[in-house]
Every structure is written in structure tokens, then in C-alpha cells.
Amino acid sequence: xxxKIAIAGRDIGIDVPPYVIAEMSANHNGNIEAxxxxxxxxxxxxxxxxxxxxxxxxxITLKSDLPDFQIKDGLWAGRTLYELYEWAHTPWDWHAPLxxxxxxxxxxxFSSPFDTTAVDLLEDLNAPAYKIASFEAVDLPxxxxxxxxxxxxIISTGMADAEEIQEAIDAARAGGCKELAVLHCVSGYPxxxxxxxxxxxxxxxxxxxxxxxxxxxxxxxxxAIAGVALGAAIIEKHFTLDRSGDGPDDSFSLEPSEMAALxxxxxxxxxxxxxxxxxxxxxxxxxxxFRRSLYFIKDLKKGEVITADSVRSVRPGFGLEPKFxxxxxxxxxxxxxxxxxxxxxxxxxxxxxxxx
Numbered sequence: 560x561x562x563k564i565a566i567a568g569r570d571i572g573i574d575v576p577p578y579v580i581a582e583m584s585a586n587h588n589g590n591i592e593a594x595x596x597x598x599x600x601x602x603x604x605x606x607x608x609x610x611x612x613x614x615x616x617x618x619i620t621l622k623s624d625l626p627d628f629q630i631k632d633g634l635w636a637g638r639t640l641y642e643l644y645e646w647a648h649t650p651w652d653w654h655a656p657l658x659x660x661x662x663x664x665x666x667x668x669f670s671s672p673f674d675t676t677a678v679d680l681l682e683d684l685n686a687p688a689y690k691i692a693s694f695e696a697v698d699l700p701x702x703x704x705x706x707x708x709x710x711x712x713i714i715s716t717g718m719a720d721a722e723e724i725q726e727a728i729d730a731a732r733a734g735g736c737k738e739l740a741v742l743h744c745v746s747g748y749p750x751x752x753x754x755x756x757x758x759x760x761x762x763x764x765x766x767x768x769x770x771x772x773x774x775x776x777x778x779x780x781x782x783a784i785a786g787v788a789l790g791a792a793i794i795e796k797h798f799t800l801d802r803s804g805d806g807p808d809d810s811f812s813l814e815p816s817e818m819a820a821l822x823x824x825x826x827x828x829x830x831x832x833x834x835x836x837x838x839x840x841x842x843x844x845x846x847x848x849f850r851r852s853l854y855f856i857k858d859l860k861k862g863e864v865i866t867a868d869s870v871r872s873v874r875p876g877f878g879l880e881p882k883f884x885x886x887x888x889x890x891x892x893x894x895x896x897x898x899x900x901x902x903x904x905x906x907x908x909x910x911x912x913x914x915x
Contacts, residue, residue, distance in 0.1 A: 564711050564738035564770050567667045567687040569607060571740065572770055577787050577825045580690075581606040581798035581818060585647035588806040594653065595660050596800055600815040602666040605822035609666055610690055610795070611657060613681060614673035616645040634748055634810065647807040651680060658684045671695075675704050682708055691727070693717030693746045693774070699730040706734025713793065714739070715774045717746030721766070728767060740793060741767060743786070744774035749811035752782050760789045776811055780821045787828040794825050852878035853902035859892050870902055877901040 563572035571578045581601035587594035594611075601609040620640040621628065628640045635643050649657075654670075661668035671690040672678045678701075681689070689705045693715040696702075705712055712731055716724050724741065731739050743763060745754045755777070764771045772793025773786035783794045797812035813821060839847070851872050859869060865887055872881040878901030879887065887902060890909040 562768075562770065564740055566608065566669070566711050569667070572792050573790055575792075576829050577791060578608070578772070578793045579606045579822050579825060580793065580795040581609045582795055582812075583609055583611050583649075584797055584812075585612075585649075585807040586797065586799040586804070586809055586812055587649065588804055588809075589646075591650075591653050591656070593800060594649070594657055597798060598657065598661050598664055598666060598668070600800065601798055601818065602664045604815055604818035606798070606818060607667060609661060609668050609798070611649050611654075611668065611670045612673070612692070613649065613651070613654065613670045613677035614644065615648050615651065616641045618674045618676060619644050619648075635807065643807065654680060654684055658686075672701070672705065674701065678705055678708065686710065688713065691715060693719070693744050696727045697723060699726060702727055702730040703734035706731045706736035709735060709737070711738035711740070712736050713742060713772070715742045715744045715795075716763075717744035717774065724763075724767065728769070740770035740772060742772045742774040742793060742795060743791070745776060748776055748808070749778050750776040752777050755782050755786075757782065757786055757789050760786060760791055764790055778811060780813075780817065780824055783821060784824045784828050787825050788832065794821065796821060848876050849874055850876035851881050852876045853881060853884060853887060854878050855896050855898055855900055855902060857898045859896045861894050862891055865890050865892065865902075865907075879903060 563570055565571060569578065583594065583597050586597060598609050622641045624639050630636055630638050630640065630643060658668055667687060669686045669688045669690065670681055671692045672681055673695060688711040689708065691702055691705065691712065691714040696714055696716060696719045714727050714731065728739065741763060743760050747754060760771055760773065770792050771790060772795065773783060773791040774795040775783040775786065783796060786794065797808050798818055799809045799812035799814060802809050802812060802814055851874055853870055854873050855869060856871050857869050867888060870887060872884060887907065890907045892906055893908050894906055896906055
């Protein structure tokens with residue numbers, strides 16, 4: 560069972576804070592300076608990694624306008640697949656400067672390869688890990704090729720059923736992958752929260768025995784933070800400088816302030832999960848004295864019997880616990896006691912079990 564992996568020295572698993580990935584995707588909109596800025600802002604927001612995508616239109620599809628290659632609905636309706644990927648791709652000659660910039664800034668960078676030539680390019684750049692996109696989760700030869708690098712691999716599972724997920728895992732293992740994670744994902748852009756069925760996350764953890772995370776395509780952070788509460792050890796969200804930028808993925812991506820809120824919220828949610836603990840917490844110590852306890856509500860002389868009209872359960876908590884009320888009633892006081900003072904066992908004749 561693969562309970563923990565590590566990318567660039569950062570442990571990833573349920574026992575450490577969630578690993579937050581800022582997905583650049585096509586949000587550079589063809590401008591390398593914007594790509595550099597996205598890396599800077601991801602680091603500033605507190606993300607653990609920034610991820611890019613490595614393909615060209617020719618490595619991911621065919622240049623055809625036949626019906627099979629037409630996008631008929633959704634964000635990119637009216638384009639062919641080739642046109643979309645020509646518009647959205649990250650030029651390969653950008654990769655080296657992007658990797659160099661990320662390392663200079665101090666944030667991990669890796670990519671989703673879409674064919675074997677992309678893997679070869681990323682290996683030349685010493686990519687620390689690989690992400691298999693949801694649409695490629697059925698490309699078992701590609702998964703085996705990536706596994707052959709010996710690097711950690713994350714597989715996104717959008718559109719895949721349980722059997723297809725298992726096939727992808729088996730291919731990764733067969734190819735030699737030792738550090739493997741899977742992401743629950745819905746491949747809608749954007750995806751409605753109600754499609755996410757986050758209770759799938761703990762089931763995936765049990766079913767596959769792997770580090771499990773969430774690739775979240777909803778429009779805010781609620782789903783992602785709820786995913787952390789259900790065990791997601793990785794959170795991936797698309798990230799842009801400006802959601803109104805008119806790029807292929809801008810409209811369903813987080814802006815810098817939202818990414819910062821996600822990083823903070825995910826880590827607070829993880830801290831709040833903690834462990835099973837019924838003991839008193841450090842932050843409660845100062846509150847204990849304000850719990851209820853037994854207090855005398857009138858003066859009593861030595862030897863008088865304690866009756867229901869002479870004692871009450873009230874705040875604060877310096878007297879005997881209220882559970883002893885029935886025992887205290889009928890006892891005698893062994894000294895004079897004043898109203899508004901706590902009932903204690905050293906002022907009662909009967910506390911040690913003697914006759915009342």
C-alpha cells in the first residue's frame with residue numbers, strides 16, 4: 560500500500576499538509592512573460608508546485624476538419640481540435656527557461672506529457688515528476704513509458720471508471736513506477752460541484768491503496784477544501800493571472816488571491832482534521848474554570864444538612880462536579896460554610912461513604 564510519495568523532496572500523504580498544484584495549462588495565452596509571472600504568483604500564493612502541459616497540436620491530434628475533429632459545444636465550440644491545441648500549447652522552446660525560472664524562484668515545476676517525445680524532452684530537463692491527464696488515463700503505453708523514467712507519477716481519473724483506473728495503475732506498476740498517486744477528477748470545464756461526489760475519495764483510498772487527491776474544476780475553493788477533509792493529499796487547480804483574460808482556460812481558473820486562499824484553507828482544513836482525541840485540548844485549559852459545579856447558595860452552620868434549597872449547579876467550575884449532586888444532598892457540613900462558596904469534599908461529613 561502506497562501511503563506516501565515524495566516530489567522534489569516534499570513528502571505527500573495524509574500525514575502531511577496537502578500538496579497544492581497550480582496548473583498553468585494554457586493560461587500564459589502565448590506570452591512567455593505571462594508564464595513567468597504565473598510561476599512567480601504561484602510561489603507567492605503558497606502553492607507547492609506549478610504544472611505545465613507538454614504537447615504540440617501535431618503530437619496530440621490530427622490536422623483535420625472532419626466531423627470527428629470538430630468541437631461542437633462547451634467553451635471551445637466552433638474550433639477543431641487542432642486549432643484548439645495550436646492555440647493552447649506551451650511552446651517546447653519555452654520549457655527550459657520555465658524550468659530554470661521556477662527553480663530560481665524556488666517552486667517545483669513538472670508537466671503533463673502527451674506523447675513519448677514530450678517525456679523525452681522533460682527527461683532532458685530533469686523533471687521531478689509526471690502527471691497523466693484524465694484524457695490520457697486510457698493511454699496505457701504512454702503510462703508505461705512514463706513509468707520507465709522511475710519518477711513519481713500522478714494519474715488524473717476524470718471520465719475513467721473503476722476498471723479503467725485499475726488498468727492505468729497496473730500499467731504504471733508494470734512499467735516500474737514505485738511512487739504513484741491518483742486524483743479524483745471531473746473532466747468538465749467548469750464542473751458543477753454536485754458532479755464531484757467527493758465521497759469517492761475515501762473509497763479510492765481504500766480500493767487502490769494509493770495516495771489520493773483531487774483535481775478540481777469547480778469555480779471556487781469549497782469543493783477542494785471539502786476534499787481535504789475527506790482525505791485528499793493533493794489538490795490541483797487551474798491558475799491564471801486574470802480570469803477575464805480570454806485564454807482557453809482562464810474562465811475556470813483561480814486568480815492569485817484565490818489561490819492564496821486555497822493554499823491557506825487547505826492547510827487549515829488538514830490541521831483541523833488532526834487525530835482521534837477525546838482529551839482536553841490546550842486551548843480549552845482556560846475555559847475549564849467556567850464549567851458548571853456545585854455551589855452553596857445560602858449560609859450553613861456546622862452540622863446542618865445540605866438540602867435542595869442550599870446548593871445549586873452553576874458556573875464557574877471550582878466546586879464538585881454536578882454529577883455528585885444527589886450524593887451531596889443529605890450530607891452534613893463539618894464546618895460553617897458561606898453562600899456563594901464552592902462545595903468541596905473536605906467540608907462534608909459523608910464524602911468518604913459514611914452515614915449521612
